[in-house]
């Protein structure tokens with residue numbers, strides 16, 4: 001499957017998670033591009049999408065929501081997987097199907113995997129530094145790349161199932 005990993009990231013932690021997801025999908029035989037959400041003008045040429053965003057003050061980034069809204073019509077026929085990176089409500093292993101299945105819109109409305117992210121105080125301004133205590137996020141790197149690989153591996157298998165179904169439908173002329 002030709003896959004777009006579209007990322008909304010302020011300080012780069014989620015972008016690096018996106019690269020790790022892409023590496024695992026490539027291992028599964030998929031052809032993958034990782035791009036910032038703002039730079040994607042169309043989903044033409046992609047069979048599926050992984051959308052990942054950082055969480056700030058209890059919400060995924062506006063750019064991720066805008067991306068989903070802006071290309072809503074193009075998303076419709078494509079399977080979409082969603083993850084977030086944050087320091088709270090991190091999804092535990094083992095991952096259930098609810099976390100590894102493609103999701104319908106609105107993309108951050110249903111259940112989705114939340115991976116531990118990064119808070120690097122040295123990159124933050126004074127307002128953000130005072131906010132991290134308020135939201136309960138602490139200075140650390142909580143990314144679990146084994147968990148991210150496990151999630152991506154399951155997503156990769158599901159993508160292959162979609163691909164097989166798509167081919168079968170095309171062969172029968174029902175697509």
Ligand SMILES: Cc1cc2nc3c(=O)[nH]c(=O)nc-3n(C[C@H](O)[C@H](O)[C@H](O)COP(=O)(O)O)c2cc1C
Pocket residue numbers: 008009010011012013014015054055056057058059085086087088089116117118119120124128129131132135137
């Ligand atoms: C000001 C600020 C607010 C944050 N608010 C939340 C939050 O509400 N919930 C959460 O889980 N993580 C929160 N985080 C943690 C970020 O989601 C985490 O650092 C994320 O990995 C950052 O990704 P990025 O480097 O791609 O921007 C916050 C971090 C900062 C700096």
